[in-house]
Amino acid sequence: MNINSKGRELGTVTLKGCVELLLALPPVLIAAVFLAPEAVRWAWLCTLPLGYAAGCALRLALPITRSYQLIFVSLLLAAAHCWLFFGNAYVSYALLPLGFIAVYRGIRLVTEPWRYFFPVSFYVIGMIVYFAAAMIVPFQPALAPYGTLLTCAGLIALAVTLLVSNESNMKQETLSGGKEPVIAKEMLWKNRLLIVLLMAVIMVVLLLRSLYHAFLWLKEQLLFLLAQLLRRDGEQAPAQQDTAPKPPPADLGGAGEPAAWMVWLEKVMYYAVGAILAIALLALVYLIVRRIPGAIRRLYAWLAARLQAREEGMSRIGYEDDVESLVDWDQWNGKLLSRWKRLFSGTDKTKWEELQDNAERVRYLYRSWLGHSIRRGYRFQKHLTPQETGREVEEWSGKPGSASPSLLALYERVRYGGKQAGDEEVLAAKTFTDKK
Template identity: 30%
Template sequence: MKSMMRSGSMASLVQGYVELLFFLPFVLTAAVYTLGDSAVWPWSVSLGIGYWAGSAIIGAKPIKRRIYRLLLSAGLGLFLTVLTFLLVEQALSPVPVVICSLIGAVFAYRGMASTIRGWYNSFPNSQLLTAVCVYIAVQPLKLFLLKELSSYNVVLICCGIAAVILFFFIANERHIGAETADTGKSKTTLDFKRQNRLWIVLLLVVIAIITMFRQIQHAIERFIKQIIDSIMGWMNRPRENEVQSEPPSEAPPPALPQTETKPPADWVVLLEQILKIAATILVIVVVCFLLYYLGKKLYRLVQSFISKIWERSADRQGDDANYSDEVESLMSYTKLKDQLNGSLRRLSLRGKDKEPGWQDLKSNAERIRYLYKRLLSGGMKTGYTVIPSLTPRETAADMEKKKQTVIASEHVSPLIDVYEAVRYGDKSPSDETVADLKRKLDIQ
């Protein structure tokens, strides 16, 4: 139990509730139509706990068989659903128990996937954007298909705004992290990330103010009205020496006939919702354009910063000229493309221009680079095309995804770990490590 608690970190719990926020329209729809009002929110909270529990169990004891993970997820979903029903005294009807248990099992399985594959791969930006679109689509559906959700209108609007804000923030963080993966710990990159986060927070604040303009306006009007009423009440307070005189009695004015106020027509409400959706989409389009424009400017700034770092690093490593692999230069896209094309051309002409063999290599660092080039050349023989913008780890993952690698997948990850240490950390692996990798990769 202690190892499970250590494995299930607070980060997985936060990730679970973030995913719950994005999937709330689906969860809320299932809860409203199957549960009583008293069980909607307790059961929804239990989904985040199930997500955390799945992540903690996999972190403490990895389970490789998918069928076992599915069974474990189903058990967690059923257990938390029944426990929640008992706590809120909800009747254990078969249909609600089955539906809620299935949803709980999905969240538990997603928690396992986040630990196995990483949160970026288990919850990509495409799912974030789809969830935001679902929030927008739910607004008109509440009028004629999902009328039971009308009582949760405020919750859906507030959570939708929060989902849009989190979408921009998470997508921006992931993009910046991917662009600065190679120099993520340098002072220049950290300063750039700090400035980028500041600008994105300011932008999201502006979006929130625009989206909630009506609520903010009404709150300001009520606040000003309360202040004016207080001032007028203080000015019109009775004075001690003032003689109270009874006002002359006047006959009350005749009462006007009361007219029955009718609710607005359905088409008026629908038109208002459509206008809200159109305005939201317009704001999103404008914000996306601004982000694209800002991203281009920031990307150029990052290129100039990182180019200086590469120039200084090249000056310090000028004596390492016996063997060179493809150098990832961020000074310009054209230079990067030319360098990579030259490296691939040398790989494709191995039979014509003899390259140094294993016995000709003089250091373990050169041998690790040689093994990595053999990984790339093996993938190219199967039809794989190297993508210049990918890092070595992303390239290996892409080759494995497309089934275009001649090396067993369990041997690729150790090679990438050692290669990154050599390439980016100037490390020199031991003879045992090099020999073990050469044996596993079957390099002659």
């Protein structure tokens, strides 16, 4: 690696460190306010991203690969950074973990991809931390002077989160097997433009009251200048009257009572934000509940694999114990699965009798088969065709008969070809799904 490539790598790691510190600014700032002396507080905080640069430079210069080497070097550099600002005081030991994390991540970012080391979920956690800080700061006198700083940093962090999550979603939608996703430049800049417009709308909503009073002040100044231009008597204004435009008031947000439409719009915004937060909370609960059956399924498979490996080990040494199960797990699992179906999707018999033709029955059978695979833990990929989905389900489950080629072909013929299905074909497909 030449000097230019090392310089680019050093700059890239430092920039990534700045983004990580931006997302984690509220707890870092709170720690600095309550622990660090005011004289060196900002100097220590502004030099914290240099820990990423120091770790990156050290990793590029030395072959640091062992875990104990990473920890020792990170502790050494973090201790030197704290001692430089605080000396041998207790503050050095209290703030040492933050410097250690910065140096350690700077070393790791040289060899590990950032998207795996700092996934999109970390950005969401950072926004939650900013929201919690916005609730705490107004009630802490020591943190009150930093409210504006946290607000500005939160807006920048929100913009970064939207850009990164949007690009990650586009890459996820353009996946093609094991190849690296490729996004068209036109699509990329259009999505970024939409995010910029969204941030502009957010800024307008946040500054709505201030913009209203600024507009009133500007209107008064324009009317005053227009009156001055229309003056025809040639006489100058009285000495005590100031002809220059009045400067804007110091506080644009505290002049008089707001208009009725402003109060109404503010209430609408409050209700809209509350509705969005409620929907987001419900969506989060839905995603968590949706993943619970898959997690239980994977845990059960892991336990079964461990028990099977133990039995194979016992058989290799020439001894096999007689094992008798007191619980029929297949029957118990079938009962739980049937209860789950009745709870969330109703009984299959009633739905089947309500279907009008074979096209609806084929679609119902395909959804039933796919829903069964999803409930077992399979993650459905929307960009795959039915045939590709069937192959992926078979690879995921490890069972060649997990998907029915006849059902998939029948579904494609009915769904995309617009053709009819015969009664015998539908009956064969239903027999397959009933076995599942």
